[in-house]
Amino acid sequence: MYYSLFEIFSIGVGPSSSHTVGPMRAAKRFWEELKKRGVVAQTAKLQVTLYGSLALTGVGHGTVKAIVYGLMGLEAEAVDPEKPYVSAVERDNILHLGQECAIPFNLTQDIVFAKDTFLPEHSNGMKFAAFDENGQTLLEEVYFSVGGGTVVRRDEIARRAPHEPYNVPHAFDTCQELLQLCEKLHLSISDIVLQNEVALRSEKVVRDYILKIYQIMQNSIDRGIKARGILPGGLNIHRRASEIYASLQEKFLNNSMDSLMIIDWLNLWGFAVAEENAAGGQIVTAPTMGSAGVLPAVLRYFERFVGSRAPYEKEEGIIRFLTTASAICSLYRSNASISGAEVGCQGEVGVACSMAAAGLAAAMGATNRQIENAAEIAMEHNLGLTCDPVGGLVQVPCIERNAMGAVKAVNAARLGMRGEGSHVVSLDSVIKTMYSTGVDMSSRYKETSLGGLAVNVANC
Numbered sequence: 001m002y003y004s005l006f007e008i009f010s011i012g013v014g015p016s017s018s019h020t021v022g023p024m025r026a027a028k029r030f031w032e033e034l035k036k037r038g039v040v041a042q043t044a045k046l047q048v049t050l051y052g053s054l055a056l057t058g059v060g061h062g063t064v065k066a067i068v069y070g071l072m073g074l075e076a077e078a079v080d081p082e083k084p085y086v087s088a089v090e091r092d093n094i095l096h097l098g099q100e101c102a103i104p105f106n107l108t109q110d111i112v113f114a115k116d117t118f119l120p121e122h123s124n125g126m127k128f129a130a131f132d133e134n135g136q137t138l139l140e141e142v143y144f145s146v147g148g149g150t151v152v153r154r155d156e157i158a159r160r161a162p163h164e165p166y167n168v169p170h171a172f173d174t175c176q177e178l179l180q181l182c183e184k185l186h187l188s189i190s191d192i193v194l195q196n197e198v199a200l201r202s203e204k205v206v207r208d209y210i211l212k213i214y215q216i217m218q219n220s221i222d223r224g225i226k227a228r229g230i231l232p233g234g235l236n237i238h239r240r241a242s243e244i245y246a247s248l249q250e251k252f253l254n255n256s257m258d259s260l261m262i263i264d265w266l267n268l269w270g271f272a273v274a275e276e277n278a279a280g281g282q283i284v285t286a287p288t289m290g291s292a293g294v295l296p297a298v299l300r301y302f303e304r305f306v307g308s309r310a311p312y313e314k315e316e317g318i319i320r321f322l323t324t325a326s327a328i329c330s331l332y333r334s335n336a337s338i339s340g341a342e343v344g345c346q347g348e349v350g351v352a353c354s355m356a357a358a359g360l361a362a363a364m365g366a367t368n369r370q371i372e373n374a375a376e377i378a379m380e381h382n383l384g385l386t387c388d389p390v391g392g393l394v395q396v397p398c399i400e401r402n403a404m405g406a407v408k409a410v411n412a413a414r415l416g417m418r419g420e421g422s423h424v425v426s427l428d429s430v431i432k433t434m435y436s437t438g439v440d441m442s443s444r445y446k447e448t449s450l451g452g453l454a455v456n457v458a459n460c
């Protein structure tokens, strides 16, 4: 199935697309359904039940806050993180459903954390139920947050999207199909994505959106470099991006840059975005929020360190980068998963690394086969990567992991472009392997904070 660039790169607030943006969208969808059925005024009580990974790490990932936003009818892109929506509900035990109807809502009683229950369809399950004043059920729905902020209702889980497949001119499920299409039509992977997107919206809307995504990525780097202090959540993690920047500036002024300084710059940009995400700042899912630092870091590397050596002018390079990365993400969404709760961090930082490697190779003028090779190398060396966030917060190991993913992506793009694109392991094979490895992985390593670093590092 073809996944649109508009759903792959979505704008929201951190720290987690699956545990923050997804639950927010599910809650909003539930409210809209109440409205559609004309039962908002009769609603006297709401109950939300979180299952599996959402229940186990929801507190650290901001799920409660997200549910309040969604039930209030707020859009992820429009939330003002400065406004005290949640503390008002906590103080008054009143929720303004869709901002139009006040109902009693107690955050500790009406949001239930069913930590021992994993729904069979997906570990990020949530049930919303609305009752009238006599306790009669008005509506009950189960949703799943399947990664990258995408939410599906129980009846939509098989296709992993809340919509029917798009009617696009170049549909593809596998990389082999994508490469065959490119060959037959003499198009690049980027051209295929652009033609598909333009079949769904005007060319201006598509280009403007890509450049908007790029700008929000840039803004998150710049905000992250300036910000200082301790990240929220109680782990006492200091923001480090500003320190890395200061030391790079000092080295520059003293003319003491070393030959590996490019790695420091990639680390800086990866840290800056990942720290912004951990602090609840505005972020682009790429493919998720936990892994949102990899693409912006590699994109900035492209601008600053490839620049005039690239075969395209800057805007064209950015568009080729992001459209190609989007095609690669569509393959992972069709054939595997981008949810840490389903396949571990392979599906988040692993996929981000694969997307960034492909995007960078495309922006540097690689052939379609070389791009496939770059994306494959990047994932091959992320296979088995677990998700074990300390304290259930998207901070340790997540922030450093974004920097590591960015460095690895640049290396994968360079390796992919060394040859003619012929290689032993295909991208389709590595995607299949990633998914089966994720299925075999114990749930302790899939965003539950029940294993790995989460149990071996003391929460300070």
Ligand code: SF4
Pocket (backbone or CB within 6 Å): 290, 291, 340, 344, 345, 348, 349, 386, 387, 388, 389, 393, 394, 395, 396, 397, 398, 401, 447
């Ligand atoms: S370890 Fe990876 S998958 Fe897990 S929360 Fe952190 S970034 Fe996301």
